[in-house]
Amino acid sequence: MITQTITPVTHDLGEFTVRRVLPSKARTMVGPFIFVDQFGPADLTGEGMAVRPHPHINLATVTWLFEGAIDHRDSLGTCATIRPGQVNLMTAGRGIVHSERSPKAELATNPAMFGMQTWLALPDGREEIDPAFEAATDLPVISDNGAKAWVIMGELWGARAPTTTHAATIYAEIVLEPGGSIPLDAEADERAVMLVSGEAQVDGIALEQYQLAVLAPGKTMRLASRNGARVMLLGGEAFATKRHVFWNFVSSDRERINQAKEDWRAGRFPIVPGDEDEFIPLPDKPKTVSYP
Template identity: 70%
Template structure:
């Protein structure tokens, strides 16, 4: 257990058709590398008469990363982007000085059962880059490197791992990977990042023989050499990167190193100063009253 320094239990939010499990931020830890917000959602089948309908909402001073195992989500943002998110691809939306986006189930699937299973994470932007220009990129599954080793197949989503580098933009040093373990599969976990953590999302797995419980976040000791293994097969996410030396504050969908910047973003959203989302400008999520629980999804 000395190689595992912390185990974080998620807070589960029941959204009706599916559950969202949040491990970061938690009362016990704010960040792992640049990851300041980590949600796992599903697996679930959304019924025929419902779908994901997340109205336009704002972000500042962060980048969102959406990664699906199953299902599809239509993303629109105030840059004019329209992108259907599909399994194995990575959607990186850099909010910077401010962006607005929405997520909805594709129209063609509204009247059919819809699988939903994936990860939603936020990355804090480093000092000096919080107010950069908003941007969006989608990297297709075919363009992300695949590593195979000892009965394991890993897709590198961000950063460099196992000698392979993803083309996804990294504003800070970041590692992020989707690891599929075959029965009796084993893969070493790279030890170069300042901070690393693993979450089991399906099947079974163990870190150096320590069994992992699904949806908990296991923080690995800096520099520790560990291996991820499975008896009957499993799926796990590896995430982390450089440790931030300056504090970040989170309120609703806003992240910043400055509390006054978050206060300004509140006023800007309440007074309609953020840009509209082309093709989805008729609705929006109002500014919450009091201290929200940061449950806007995604």
């Protein structure tokens, strides 16, 4: 049973399109997921992805690509190229700055860009932990009944990903062959699916592409496709404490967000080694809207 569907807000960034389903006025979170973007597919031209250095607090970002590559740099000194099959988890904690850019050496070939970026709110008592970055490629892959699933975070179908989880989290990419199906585990407090490509149904109910379909808790369901599909499954533990969002900042405390805004204006966040010349100024009206 699908209890809620959330239609994305679409942002045209020129080089590619970003579809944002969380946060929305209808719902702020699904488990710890407080921000869900799907971007592409697109063939990049020009400078490709060029996200200048910007800050985060009290959250963890997860980047997962279907196609393409992104150069990640952060204020810890990390320099990593993100590619398909590799989960990249950046824990902001008390504060981090990072940039995301297309690898310059690959732009001449008009490379593809297609993937997901999500933010996970950090749980109470862990919002101000030390910032960290990790990348993992040794993810469990489940294959059965015409379905192949990569367990990106948490435990699903009896397999656990090595990725750090700060709160109980489930996150997976599911690719269905024509006629394929897979059960959707029911253990998570909250869970949702997004049809990224193709066509699929949950217990016979058709999914709409790019919408977030929130599933009823505690009920085992079956995801199936007649013609083939790619679907993201996400969720985890429900947060008892409300989270606030402003721009790139997430916190249970509005005053902490105000402090982060002032710190960024005043240049008190650390710099990104190797990407020191540019930054994104604090906007007056951010695209990530603030919800109480």
